[in-house]
Amino acid sequence: MGTPTSVRDRADDPVRRPAPAPGVGGRTRPWxxxxxxxxxxxxxxxxxxxxxxxxxxxxxxxxxxxxxxxxxxxxxxxxxxxxxxxxxxxxxxxxxxxxxxxxxxxxxxxxxxxxxxxxxxxxxxxxxxxxxxxxxxxxxxxxxxxxxxxxxxxxxxxxxxxxxxxxxxxxxxxxxxxxxxxxxxxxxxxxxxxxxxxxxxxxxxxxxxxxxxxxxxxxxxxxxxxxxxxxxxxxxxxxxxxxARQLSWIPRPDLxxxxxxxxxxxxxxxxxxxxxxxxxxxxxxxxxxxxxxxxxxxxxxxxxxxxxxxxxxxxxxxxxxxxxxxxxxxxxxxxxxxxxxxxxxxxxxxxxxxxxxxxxxxxxxxxxLREPYAHFWHGVDYRGAAATIRKYHRPGDAVVYERGDAYWRLLDAGVRHYLPPELRPRDVFLARSAAARADLWPTECPDPARCLGGEPRLWLVVQAGEDDPLNTLPAAQAAALRARYTSTGTERLTGVRVALLVRKD
Structure with a gap:
């Protein structure tokens, strides 16, 4: 006489009762x-x-x-x-x-x-x-x-x-x-x-x-x-x-x-x-x-x-x-x-x-994780640099990006990404793009003085640090720019600096 209660108790026990197979007995998997x-x-x-x-x-x-x-x-x-x-x-x-x-x-x-x-x-x-x-x-x-x-x-x-x-x-x-x-x-x-x-x-x-x-x-x-x-x-x-090329930056792990x-x-x-x-x-x-x-x-x-x-x-x-x-x-x-x-x-x-x-x-x-530089090891304000160029841009402007030893910061790609497609100034010292080389890195002009055009103004985008932004560039590039241009102002941002160079009369 006590059996029905005992059986019911065991059947209602969520631990003891086996879960029905999906689709069996008209039941479906709980969504x-x-x-x-x-x-x-x-x-x-x-x-x-x-x-x-x-x-x-x-x-x-x-x-x-x-x-x-x-x-x-x-x-x-x-x-x-x-x-x-x-x-x-x-x-x-x-x-x-x-x-x-x-x-x-x-x-x-x-x-x-x-x-x-x-x-x-x-x-x-x-x-x-x-x-x-x-x-x-x-x-x-x-x-x-x-x-x-x-x-x-x-x-x-x-x-x-x-x-x-x-x-x-x-x-x-x-x-x-x-x-x-x-x-x-x-x-x-x-x-x-x-x-x-x-x-x-x-x-x-x-x-x-x-x-x-x-x-x-x-x-x-x-x-x-x-x-x-x-x-x-x-x-x-x-x-x-x-x-070997792609993972050379990862150190050999210890315990x-x-x-x-x-x-x-x-x-x-x-x-x-x-x-x-x-x-x-x-x-x-x-x-x-x-x-x-x-x-x-x-x-x-x-x-x-x-x-x-x-x-x-x-x-x-x-x-x-x-x-x-x-x-x-x-x-x-x-x-x-x-x-x-x-x-x-x-x-x-x-x-x-x-x-x-x-x-x-x-x-x-x-x-x-929602912070502006949450994905970075060292933050770089590409968005702010692009906004500065866009705000003060004039037709005919060109741009110089720092590459060199710090190219892993991708200042050129970062700024280009945040600039509108219709505003992409000529990259003065770019000889061959990464896409043209079928690679991740571009090549630069071997003779910077000859690669300068007649642009009246140049935007200089370099990593933050130096008081004189030209000091971050390779010596030949810096010398060519100093000979023809003078700096009229800079914008200091997180991890990056934007300067406007104007051609000397």
Whole structure:
């Protein structure tokens, strides 16, 4: 007689009751599990996305993607082959939506939202709805995801590609005999390799997940992964030949670098500590449950930890690859592990309080990300320099940009980007543009005195520091300008100085 009550109590227990399979019994997947993480990531990515000025890497993106298609393809033959797919995608995008700061960053905003959705679906598939919701929200809240959602570089797209590949792998492992699902997974692996070859280290976690499903799954996984690698191989091979040139600035990592990579991955030391701490109860719960629950935890742990260890190890060779933004694709694995750890909290209010606490921890970082120079190592007010030239410009004016040893500051590209298309003064000392050279760097006139024209006024754009702005230029350029021009005034801005030179009578 007491049995009905006992059975009902067990059936109403959210921990004991198994979640119905999607589509079974007329039920569908709850849209809130993936919708809210996607909306949160989209809102955080859009809010203030046009505020921070483009920094040097983003200016490189702008310069390359606004070249004609033929010149773009010529460029990636010489440099940035690993970004060729991203450049072509953004080239098509800017052709439709323009090249404003927001337009350039919008694909990354959308990718960050998509990554949050995929992360939530991975968590739901492996550990239930609550774990999926928490995982997606955690990824959306991570300041580093907002940072790279608001950047015209491919890293948010890489996170999306790896998360989508993981989700497609899980679907394929549900029915390892099928061909269509493995084909989709192969395409996703190819996308990962085309967007960033270092992200292919994510296959370590995928290998563990396939191995847990048996021999058939391992064989099908191997064939699909190989197909994806073959599709991406031209970019991978060409990218490896360019690695020494492009990554020479990254130092060889020591043990301190390995220890310090984890806070950088999240963009917040507090959030990194919280997320990693939350992964502990996930393993503790698996130890008390069936062994089958440990396989996804092991695969996720390998996906989160193996790529940094692999890149740290190989970075002790001729080229170092160990930099945090190249490892952002591990964040979905960390988020799902944290979501699995929080699923033990039965009360929804406790989960809400935990998420609210994590959101408060990230608030200072989120605010800082909207500052004008949030993307810079050393801020440069390109926008202000362009505004000065535009305000006082006269027809017939020309411009001189400092390049030299500090060309990485990209004063020419930065000012050109923020000037209107109809106002592009002649670049006096430019001999051959970067686009014409199929490269990222231009060449300058070898004889500055002969390259000067008859312009009555020249705008001089140099880095801040020297009292006399001409002192920042190469000696031959400075001498040629001093012989024919005199300075009539300067504008001091953050990281840059704009001077107006007038021709001597």
């Amino acid at each position: 809130g599990t993936w919708l809210w993480p996607g909306v949160l990531a989209l809102v955080l990515g859009l809010y203030g996305a046009g505020g921070p000025q483009l920094w040097e890497d983003e200016l490189t993106t702008w310069d390359v993607v606004t070249r004609p298609t033929g010149r773009l393809l010529d460029t990636v033959q010489n440099v940035d082959a690993v970004l060729a797919a991203y450049y072509l995608l953004l080239h098509a995008w800017t052709g439709l939506f323009g090249d404003s700061d927001l337009a350039l960053r919008m694909p990354s905003v959308l990718a960050a939202a998509g990554a949050a959705v995929c992360t939530a679906l991975i968590g739901e598939r492996l550990f239930g709805r609550r774990a999926g919701l928490v995982a997606g929200l955690l990824l959306a809240l991570a300041p580093v995801m907002t940072r790279y959602a608001q950047e015209a570089r491919p890293y948010a797209l890489v996170v999306l590609a790896v998360a989508l590949a993981t989700l497609l792998l899980l679907r394929a492992l549900d029915r390892p005999e099928g061909v269509a699902r493995w084909s989709l997974y192969a395409l996703a692996v190819a996308a990962v390799g085309l967007l960033h070859l270092l992200a292919l280290t994510a296959l370590a976690g995928h290998t563990v997940a396939a191995a847990a499903k048996g021999r058939t799954a391992v064989v099908r996984f191997g064939l699909a992964a190989l197909a994806g690698l073959v599709a991406a191989s031209p970019v991978v091979v060409l990218g490896l030949t360019q690695a 301190w670098a390995l220890a310090g990579i984890w806070p950088q991955l999240f963009g917040s030391g507090l959030l990194a500590g919280a997320a990693m701490t939350l992964a502990v109860p996930a393993w503790a719960g698996a130890a008390r449950e069936a062994a089958g629950d440990r396989a996804p935890l092991l695969a996720l742990t390998v996906a989160a930890v193996a790529p940094p260890l692999v890149l740290w190890t190989v970075s002790h060779g001729d080229v170092s690859y160990f930099y945090y933004r190249y490892l952002l694709f591990t964040l979905p694995a960390w988020a799902v592990l944290a979501g699995a750890g929080l699923r033990g909290l039965r009360a929804r209010s406790a989960v809400a309080v935990a998420l609210a606490g994590l959101a408060l921890l990230t608030l200072p970082d989120q605010r800082w």
